[in-house]
Amino acid sequence: MSNLKTLDHAAAAEIFIKDEARTDWHDDTLWFVRQKRDKAVHGIAEWEQLREWASQIKNHTLSNLDNYLTAFEQQAQANGIKIHWAADALEHNQLMHKILKENKISRIVKSKSMLTEECHLNDYLKKQGIEVVDTDLGERIVQLRDEAPSHIVLPAIHLKKQDVSETFHEHLQTEEGNNDPQYLTEAARQHLRDHFIQSELAITGVNFAIAETGGFVVCTNEGNADMGAHTAKIHVACMGIEKIIPKTEHLSVFLRLLARSATGQPITTYSSHFQKPRPGQEMHIIIVDNGRTKQLGRADFRNSLKCIRCAACFNTCPVYRRSGGHSYHTAVAGPIGSILNPNLDMKANADLPFASTLCGSCSNVCPVKIDIHEQLWKWRQVIVEEGYVKPEKKIAMKGMAWLFSHPRIYRWAGKSGRWFLRTMPFLGNNKLNVWYKQREMPEVPKQSFHDWYQQNKNK
Amino acid sequence: MKVGLFIPCYIDQFYPQVGIATYQLLKKLGCDVDYPENQTCCGQPMANSGFSALTGGCDKNFVANFDGYDYIVAPSGSCVLHIKEHLKDDKNPAKAQKIRNTIYELTEFLVDILKVEHLTSNFPHKVGFHTSCHGQRGLHLSSMTERVLPQFSKPEQLLQKVKGLQLSYPERKDECCGFGGTFCVFEEAVSVKMGKDRIEEHQKNEVDYITAGDVSCLMHLEGILKRQGSKVKAIHLAEILNHE
Numbered sequence: 001m002s003n004l005k006t007l008d009h010a011a012a013a014e015i016f017i018k019d020e021a022r023t024d025w026h027d028d029t030l031w032f033v034r035q036k037r038d039k040a041v042h043g044i045a046e047w048e049q050l051r052e053w054a055s056q057i058k059n060h061t062l063s064n065l066d067n068y069l070t071a072f073e074q075q076a077q078a079n080g081i082k083i084h085w086a087a088d089a090l091e092h093n094q095l096m097h098k099i100l101k102e103n104k105i106s107r108i109v110k111s112k113s114m115l116t117e118e119c120h121l122n123d124y125l126k127k128q129g130i131e132v133v134d135t136d137l138g139e140r141i142v143q144l145r146d147e148a149p150s151h152i153v154l155p156a157i158h159l160k161k162q163d164v165s166e167t168f169h170e171h172l173q174t175e176e177g178n179n180d181p182q183y184l185t186e187a188a189r190q191h192l193r194d195h196f197i198q199s200e201l202a203i204t205g206v207n208f209a210i211a212e213t214g215g216f217v218v219c220t221n222e223g224n225a226d227m228g229a230h231t232a233k234i235h236v237a238c239m240g241i242e243k244i245i246p247k248t249e250h251l252s253v254f255l256r257l258l259a260r261s262a263t264g265q266p267i268t269t270y271s272s273h274f275q276k277p278r279p280g281q282e283m284h285i286i287i288v289d290n291g292r293t294k295q296l297g298r299a300d301f302r303n304s305l306k307c308i309r310c311a312a313c314f315n316t317c318p319v320y321r322r323s324g325g326h327s328y329h330t331a332v333a334g335p336i337g338s339i340l341n342p343n344l345d346m347k348a349n350a351d352l353p354f355a356s357t358l359c360g361s362c363s364n365v366c367p368v369k370i371d372i373h374e375q376l377w378k379w380r381q382v383i384v385e386e387g388y389v390k391p392e393k394k395i396a397m398k399g400m401a402w403l404f405s406h407p408r409i410y411r412w413a414g415k416s417g418r419w420f421l422r423t424m425p426f427l428g429n430n431k432l433n434v435w436y437k438q439r440e441m442p443e444v445p446k447q448s449f450h451d452w453y454q455q456n457k458n459k
Numbered sequence: 460m461k462v463g464l465f466i467p468c469y470i471d472q473f474y475p476q477v478g479i480a481t482y483q484l485l486k487k488l489g490c491d492v493d494y495p496e497n498q499t500c501c502g503q504p505m506a507n508s509g510f511s512a513l514t515g516g517c518d519k520n521f522v523a524n525f526d527g528y529d530y531i532v533a534p535s536g537s538c539v540l541h542i543k544e545h546l547k548d549d550k551n552p553a554k555a556q557k558i559r560n561t562i563y564e565l566t567e568f569l570v571d572i573l574k575v576e577h578l579t580s581n582f583p584h585k586v587g588f589h590t591s592c593h594g595q596r597g598l599h600l601s602s603m604t605e606r607v608l609p610q611f612s613k614p615e616q617l618l619q620k621v622k623g624l625q626l627s628y629p630e631r632k633d634e635c636c637g638f639g640g641t642f643c644v645f646e647e648a649v650s651v652k653m654g655k656d657r658i659e660e661h662q663k664n665e666v667d668y669i670t671a672g673d674v675s676c677l678m679h680l681e682g683i684l685k686r687q688g689s690k691v692k693a694i695h696l697a698e699i700l701n702h703e
Contacts, residue, residue: 048607
């Protein structure tokens with residue numbers, strides 16, 4: 001999945017929407033999750049206060065990230081955990097490969113890690129002849145289909161049970177046409193159980209790394225992170241540098257926010273605290289930068305690093321719900337992805353900040369108060385300034401800007417009924433008119449407001 | 460109280476009746492209203508497309524037209540929000556700042572400044588209210604379903620004073636209609652799908668009209684309604700409040 005982009009967001013979304021019934025289903029499914037979130041948060045009177053605290057803790061941490069990271073490293077090492085630092089995705093993958101090689105490991109299970117998706121670890125290791133088995137149900141389904149997750153919390157949300165049935169029939173030899181979710185889940189369970197038992201190394205993500213203790217917390221519903229970490233002799237946890245929080249007590253804020261925002265649950269089924277390796281076990285943490293310090297240096301975008309990956313902004317986004325995660329052609333899709341990814345590759349992701357109406361719902365649901373829609377607006381300015389925009393768009397915009405700066409010509413052009421047709425690329429009644437494809441044009445009135453006012457102002 | 464009437468460019472050109480209704484309504488409510496005749500556009504279409512660097516001419520023209528009023532009022536939350544957030548004048552920063560502080564969207568001006576308690580309007584129809592995002596989430600004209608804060612709605616407060624009007628909301632009370640400025644053409648498929656979904660929910664309520672505080676949302680929804688051959692009409696809130 002290293003090169004996910006074949007089409008830009010608008011083109012991929014157009015294909016997605018062609019199957020309107022399926023689009024409606026996708027939209028309704030995710031809206032249901034948004035409603036569950038609403039129900040959960042409206043039951044917490046101090047919800048807005050919690051968001052504010054979370055935001056401030058994260059802001060503080062980001063401003064003192066170097067100190068907290070070193071403190072975390074020292075504490076974790078004192079607890080017997082081996083710490084590795086990776087500047088980018090490649091170094092992360094190489095470090096992982098090195099651990100595997102040194103320990104002669106070939107059987108690997110993985111759970112709950114979007115970071116390894118971001119680094120394309122599976123692909124990297126596959127090229128070295130090593131297979132990683134994703135153990136979370138949704139993640140395993142998309143892995144069997146050789147697809148990327150379409151959502152950071154619900155990776156297979158773009159698939160129906162029929163699709164899962166077909167995939168399992170092909171790969172796990174389940175009965176053809178048996179779409180019973182319980183039957184399919186049981187098949188996955190048995191299949192994964194074998195992998196867990198045989199696994200030599202378990203990879204997990206990290207939700208929160210606590211500077212004061214050197215421990216870390218992984219939040220899951222299926223419990224696969226625990227199963228992996230408790231059976232394998234080596235546990236490697238991968239985390240971005242922004243996962244740090246200063247103290248254990250801060251978890252009381254974040255754990256209340258995370259699951260409610262994500263799925264409307266009061267808390268995830270498991271909040272697993274890892275402190276030190278058990279006797280005979282090795283525990284590693286790979287701490288990854290991969291563009292994060294660069295983002296930290298961008299004043300307008302640094303607070304995107306507050307993100308705790310709850311995906312509330314995905315579920316509420318009317319564009320995401322109607323275009324699907326794959327149309328964002330990146331590991332992290334949705335509104336948050338659209339403000340994170342231009343930092344990683346501005347040219348390849350120049351379309352993403354425009355895949356939004358700037359409605360602002362994303363910023364409203366964000367549990368750590370990231371001003372997502374304002375950052376989308378700001379990224380648009382950066383992308384245009386850096387020249388990653390189509391020349392025809394630039395010409396149209398320059399034409400409009402000129403016209404609006406010249407009131408007399410604006411009025412003259414309006415009277416002659418031509419200016420919208422000439423300057424706004426979308427308002428002309430012909431085949432090239434994108435507006436007109438599925439919408440009628442506004443009727444052109446006999447006189448403008450300006451002309452009416454001149455005639456009527458003294459009446 | 461000297462009020463400068465700001466009529467955004469596409470209302471001036473395509474929906475003069477919304478400008479007329481706004482003007483007449485403000486006059487009726489006793490305001491000294493003036494329409495500065497050299498106004499054009501607030502610059503939002505360029506800025507939201509990433510070309511804020513090109514909005515200097517619009518800014519200059521806006522300040523030249525609207526300097527000196529006690530209040531500036533417009534029947535568009537979106538354009539008002541743009542001015543509030545982005546109007547710049549390097550030569551006269553104080554003038555720009557004053558405009559940013561004294562510009563109001565129509566319904567917030569009626570509720571917060573004029574403190575309107577009675578309206579003489581009459582509109583005996585079933586009306587579905589579309590909540591325009593920039594007015595709501597940007598200007599806070601009403602509470603938002605995402606937030607855990609007290610409920611209120613300035614537009615609803617006014618619509619409830621209209622005789623005969625039956626107000627309804629779509630099931631998803633404050634979901635975006637999909638207009639989104641140039642999004643409506645550069646992301647045409649998603650834009651239209653979002654609009655169709657809003658309309659479907661209003662149609663379930665058997666409305667005669669869909670109203671909103673922003674003409675841009677209505678232009679988009681109207682375009683889809685007409686293509687569908689629907690009997691439902693789009694109408695701006697000012698037209699209802701001014702209807703007798």
